[in-house]
Structure formats: C-alpha cells, structure tokens
Amino acid sequence: MxxxxxxxxxxxxxxxxxxxxxxxxxxxxxxxxxxxxxxxxxxxxxxxxxxxxxxxxxxxxxxxxxxxxxxxxxxxxxxxxxxxxxxxxxxxxxxxxxxxxxxxxxxxxxxxxxxxxxxxxxxxxxxxxxxxxxxxxxxxxxxxxxxxxxxxxxxxxxxxxxxxxxxxxxxxxxxxxxxxxxxxxxxxxxxxxxxxxxxxxxxxxxxxxxxxxxxxxxxxxxxxxxxxxxxxxxxxxFHANDKEEEGFREFFGESVPETALAAESDEILRALRHPGTGHYRNWLIAALYIKRYFADSIDLHIDLRRYRRIQIFELAQSSAYKKTLSRHFFRQNMKNFDTRDLRYAERLLWAFAMLDRVKTLPRPMVVYGVRELLNIHHPPKxxxxxxxxxxxxxxxxxxxxxxx
CATH class of the missing domain: 3.90.550.10 (Spore Coat Polysaccharide Biosynthesis Protein SpsA; Chain A)
Known part of the structure; x- marks a missing residue:
C-alpha cells in the first residue's frame, strides 16, 4: 500500500x-x-x-x-x-x-x-x-x-x-x-x-x-x-463554567519539573509558584519548555513581569468581582508581592470592588471588556x-x- x-x-x-x-x-x-x-x-x-x-x-x-x-x-x-x-x-x-x-x-x-x-x-x-x-x-x-x-x-x-x-x-x-x-x-x-x-x-x-x-x-x-x-x-x-480546577484534574494531571525548568533562576521559580489560574501557568510552562528546547540556537525572552501582572489581574477579578475566591486568600498572597506588583494589586482590587457595585452592567461583558485592557488576545471577529x-x-x- x-x-x-x-x-x-x-x-x-x-x-x-x-x-x-x-x-x-x-x-x-x-x-x-x-x-x-x-x-x-x-x-x-x-x-x-x-x-x-x-x-x-x-x-x-x-x-x-x-x-x-x-x-x-x-x-x-x-x-x-x-x-x-x-x-x-x-x-x-x-x-x-x-x-x-x-x-x-x-x-x-x-x-x-x-x-x-x-x-x-x-x-x-x-x-x-x-x-x-x-x-x-x-x-x-x-x-x-x-x-x-x-x-x-x-x-x-x-x-x-x-x-x-x-x-x-x-x-x-x-x-x-x-x-x-x-x-x-x-x-x-x-x-x-x-x-x-x-x-x-x-x-x-x-x-x-x-x-x-x-x-x-x-x-x-x-x-x-x-x-x-x-x-x-x-x-x-469547565473553563466557561468556572470549574477550571475540576477541568485541570480531568485533563492536565501530569507533574511539572519546576526546578529543571527554572534552570537555577529564582525569578522563574517564583513565577511558577505564583498564585493564579492554571491556564496562564500552563502557558508559562509551555513557554519555558520552548526556551529550553531552543537554548542552544535562539535566545528567547519570557516576560515574567507581564505574567505576574496577568495572574494578579485574574486573582483580583475572582476575589472582588466574580466572588469565586476569598478576599482573605488574595490579601494573604499579596504579602509576597514586590512593591510595584503590590501597588498594582491594590488598584485592581479597588477597581473591581467599584465595578461590583454597578448593577446595571451585564457582568460577563464587564469581565470581558476589562480583560481586553491587558491586550492579551487579538480582538476576534x-x-x-x-x-x-x-x-x-x-x-x-x-x-x-x-x-x-
């Protein structure tokens, strides 16, 4: 044949x-x-x-x-x-x-x-x-x-x-x-x-x-x-119905070699252990695998600061607006943020708390619209x-x- x-x-x-x-x-x-x-x-x-x-x-x-x-x-x-x-x-x-x-x-x-x-x-x-x-x-x-x-x-x-x-x-x-x-x-x-x-x-x-x-x-x-x-x-x-953790247990249960991926970088190791959504963490992990894959041929930069900011955004939104995460959990994790990230987190928490008080806006569209400010996705048609x-x-x- x-x-x-x-x-x-x-x-x-x-x-x-x-x-x-x-x-x-x-x-x-x-x-x-x-x-x-x-x-x-x-x-x-x-x-x-x-x-x-x-x-x-x-x-x-x-x-x-x-x-x-x-x-x-x-x-x-x-x-x-x-x-x-x-x-x-x-x-x-x-x-x-x-x-x-x-x-x-x-x-x-x-x-x-x-x-x-x-x-x-x-x-x-x-x-x-x-x-x-x-x-x-x-x-x-x-x-x-x-x-x-x-x-x-x-x-x-x-x-x-x-x-x-x-x-x-x-x-x-x-x-x-x-x-x-x-x-x-x-x-x-x-x-x-x-x-x-x-x-x-x-x-x-x-x-x-x-x-x-x-x-x-x-x-x-x-x-x-x-x-x-x-x-x-x-x-x-699972993602659309706010059941991300259940979805990750179902589909993505494999262990990740954090120490090997960090390659002796404390900043990378802190990023891998930063609180936030599993989706963005897995995006980071895929990027680290690629960086290691091309280590001998291409010098690739992973924007860890932007990664932290996106994760902080997701935490603040979940805590102050979607109410799927406790405010106490968010504030406990804020103690480990550096000074600039801490100021960013405080502003986001305030902004989402204010948005939560506006009852006339359709909530899914508010979440979508505010996330657009991060400029993560090409605007789809x-x-x-x-x-x-x-x-x-x-x-x-x-x-x-x-x-x-």
Missing amino acids: SRPSFSILLPSRNRLELLKHAIDSVLAQNEGNLEIIISDNASSEDYIGYIRTITSVPIRYIRGDAPISVTDNWNRALKAATGDYIVMLGDDDALTPGFIQKMSDIIEDHTHPDVVYCMAYHYAYPDVLPDQAAGYLCTVNNSSLFDESPAAYLLDMHKARQLAKQALRFRHLISFNAQHFIWRREFIERNRSGSAFFQSPYPDFFASFLTFLAAEKIVVTPTPEIIIGISKHSFGF IYQHDIGNHENIMDAFHWLEKNR
Missing part, C-alpha cells in the same frame, strides 16, 4: 459518542488517501467494537492499559502515523466538508509547505455554555494573519518568528489550538530531535510556538477549514451562523455541506 497523504490523529478517553462524530466527518470526505489513528487512553467504553464496523478507511487503533497524560497520548498517536501530513483532530472536533481535497490542493499549489495554518469554526453543543444554552456554530477570525489575503498565501518568516516571540510575552496573536495546523511529517521529524514533538501540559501551545519559530514555509489559509467542538466533556466547558435545531457537531457539518 502507498503511504497515506494524511494521518488524522484522534487521541481519546471515554468519549466514544463524540469520537463517532469526529470519525463520521472523516468518512464523509469525498477525496483523499488517508488513515485514522485512534490512541485510546485506557477507556472503559467499547472502542474496539465500534472500530470493527468501519471498513472504508484504514484505522490504526492503539490502546494503553493505564491512563497516561494528554501530552503522552498525543505523542503516542503521532508515533503511529505514517501519512505525509498530520492533522490533530480532537475527538470532539470535526473536519469540514471537502477538507481533504482543499488541503491537498493548497499543499500542491504551494509545493509541499512545512505547515498549513487555517482559520476555524467553533461549534458549541447545546447546554454547554451558560450564556448561550442553545449552542452555536461560529466562524472565528482570531488572528490578523487571516485578514492579509482573501486566498491562501505564504507567510513571511520574519513575521512568523515575531508572532512566536510575542506568545512568550503572553500575547495571543495567533491561535495555539492544534486543530488550526496541518503539519508535514518531515517537519515534525526534523524538529523533535529525539524528543517528543508535543511537550508540556499544554502540548498544542508548545507545538504552535515551535512551529512559528522553526518552520521555513507556512501557508496561511484565511478561511475556516476545521470545526473545533465544545462539549460537556471538553476542557472548554466572530460570525454566528443560524443552523437551526442541532444536537451534535455533525449537524453543523451537514449545514456547511449545504450552505458553505
């Missing part, structure tokens, strides 16, 4: 119903020489019984007897892949109609780039997001790269490097989700140098930083080509599509078949 053009990676654990939809979106592709790699992370559900029913596409099924970390499961799926290009498709995500054919054309037109970087749709299942219980399908334009040309184009490499370096300064100017990337396997092999391509508790953050720092040829596709799903079994559900009644991500897929 010839080598497949695409390997579709599907790491999964006890989410068989979601996995079926993801695979349905692959089986519905009308073109393409591809394979599916399922890395089953010690599920109790009958994956193999379902997989035996599929005969139209080659499937490689790998199962571990004991659970491993999300990152290790991603690497296990990647190791089994034989295709020329790699697509990391979460089991709650879906390909768009015609994805394989369109990616094949773009890859051929641009003479086999290292990476194709695409815009994405977001699909929320019903009863997942508290402020949008009906769910939705949206086009999410979340990077200035998607505004530079109406057609696929070759990204300037100097700009790519700058965007990666901005990510280490905690500026989210490109999307870090793995689903936005189609990697050439040769690029992955060149850049793991005996180590894993996916590293840190946030493997997609690490891989996106690595890609924009090391790839020699990135093609940007300014149209949505994949559907990123948010279900009750997604980390996005979001276009919602009326897809009618829907139950799962394949309803969005079929709507796109008729309307895209």
